[in-house]
Amino acid sequence: MSAKTDKMVTVPKAVINRLPMYHRFLYQLLLEGKEKISSQELSQLMRITSSQLRQDLSYFGEFGQQGYGYRVETLYQAISGILGLEKQYTAVIVGAGNIGRAIVNYPGFSRRGLKITGIFDNNPKNIGSQVGNLTVMDVEHLADFLKKYPVQIGIVSTPVQAAQKVAYILMKSGVRGIWNFAPIMLEKNGDVVVEDIHLGDSLLTLFYRLNEKEGKN
Amino acid sequence: MSAKTDKMVTVPKAVINRLPMYHRFLYQLLLEGKEKISSQELSQLMRITSSQLRQDLSYFGEFGQQGYGYRVETLYQAISGILGLEKQYTAVIVGAGNIGRAIVNYPGFSRRGLKITGIFDNNPKNIGSQVGNLTVMDVEHLADFLKKYPVQIGIVSTPVQAAQKVAYILMKSGVRGIWNFAPIMLEKNGDVVVEDIHLGDSLLTLFYRLNEKEGKN
DNA sequence: TAGATTGTTAATCGATTAACAATC
DNA sequence: TAGATTGTTAATCGATTAACAATC
Numbered sequence: 001m002s003a004k005t006d007k008m009v010t011v012p013k014a015v016i017n018r019l020p021m022y023h024r025f026l027y028q029l030l031l032e033g034k035e036k037i038s039s040q041e042l043s044q045l046m047r048i049t050s051s052q053l054r055q056d057l058s059y060f061g062e063f064g065q066q067g068y069g070y071r072v073e074t075l076y077q078a079i080s081g082i083l084g085l086e087k088q089y090t091a092v093i094v095g096a097g098n099i100g101r102a103i104v105n106y107p108g109f110s111r112r113g114l115k116i117t118g119i120f121d122n123n124p125k126n127i128g129s130q131v132g133n134l135t136v137m138d139v140e141h142l143a144d145f146l147k148k149y150p151v152q153i154g155i156v157s158t159p160v161q162a163a164q165k166v167a168y169i170l171m172k173s174g175v176r177g178i179w180n181f182a183p184i185m186l187e188k189n190g191d192v193v194v195e196d197i198h199l200g201d202s203l204l205t206l207f208y209r210l211n212e213k214e215g216k217n
Numbered sequence: 218m219s220a221k222t223d224k225m226v227t228v229p230k231a232v233i234n235r236l237p238m239y240h241r242f243l244y245q246l247l248l249e250g251k252e253k254i255s256s257q258e259l260s261q262l263m264r265i266t267s268s269q270l271r272q273d274l275s276y277f278g279e280f281g282q283q284g285y286g287y288r289v290e291t292l293y294q295a296i297s298g299i300l301g302l303e304k305q306y307t308a309v310i311v312g313a314g315n316i317g318r319a320i321v322n323y324p325g326f327s328r329r330g331l332k333i334t335g336i337f338d339n340n341p342k343n344i345g346s347q348v349g350n351l352t353v354m355d356v357e358h359l360a361d362f363l364k365k366y367p368v369q370i371g372i373v374s375t376p377v378q379a380a381q382k383v384a385y386i387l388m389k390s391g392v393r394g395i396w397n398f399a400p401i402m403l404e405k406n407g408d409v410v411v412e413d414i415h416l417g418d419s420l421l422t423l424f425y426r427l428n429e430k431e432g433k434n
Numbered sequence: 435t436a437g438a439t440t441g442t443t444a445a446t447c448g449a450t451t452a453a454c455a456a457t458c
Numbered sequence: 459t460a461g462a463t464t465g466t467t468a469a470t471c472g473a474t475t476a477a478c479a480a481t482c
Contacts, residue, residue: 012472012473014473014474049475049476051476051477052473052474065481066480066482067482
């Protein structure tokens, strides 16, 4: 039994952000057929400290065995459960450009339980075209579609100018989370969860780090 | 004159990661024609504290004026300079799937100084096809191409299985930074800078946060 | 059992915030 | 000048690491 869970300690953000990484490494180890691993060994693979690994896990329970380590399968299942990967998540994509298409076509997302039920765009050139096994719909029909077929997640992959308007429609239509690829800090209404991917920010960070390094040489 | 720069305080990672956000907001304000802004007002827009904003800027110099605030134009130029946006950055993309295409076609990246000189793939179906004004080349020719036309940045948008091998070729060919979209922790050789975009990790974080919220209701 | 390794507590380190003297 | 707001120091908060008793 977990000491932490009944004490209701809130899980630090930094820990939450590492959970997918744990999942990724454990999945890899599972594929490799590894049966057990110590915090020491796993942390070396992940380039973190074994203290951090054990501390992180302790927020969710006790998954190892003293003197032995962790069973890879068990820990993998535990992390999957913590992340909620046993569930299915329904989503629509707004913006049928390359990013939207990439998300539909990347098999990793559906494997993780993301089910995309519709893709929308406002460009007549895109509307009606095929993306995977979906047909791009006119964004004019987004609200109607969601009324008929509600989803949990809205994926915003429009140009920045359209993003906020689209986000409001999604929120009004009852999505509980938004996965946002537009370079904008979305205004929320209600208690929707917004998870941002800012590609441009990442690129600029890379630029900075390149120059930083240069300075040193 | 900056007190911090001559004392050579190293800039915290957390600060570096916020620089692109400052840049983004200031660019927006510039477009809106705003001339001056106080740390108070800007921090409210960005949903951070004004203390943090001033503290962050202080790592790089003094950009404001007591009793007045900051000139938007001046601060924008300063942040641009800190990020190294006056320079051009050359890059090749390996992996001509949707992510690779999105990067070539997104105008924001070239506006920020990213110049993509080549795109490569190993799939005969993609090789020879047009992406923007580039023709997809066979990844077999990657090393040769880079010998002739060196670049600073390698963008890895291949499937995970190919990513490490591609990264080694890039590093061997002298790239100084890698922008990695594959869900893998790349092994480095030499002192290359690796900046990761893990879409899958972001999605899993969204899942977790959706469930977390559910628990509370 | 003896050795290994967990889970957890306490210490350290880093990041954020509050407060205010300096100053425009 | 008087009011406003910066830049910076010090206090607080949160995250990481070290250390070790518990225990398999």
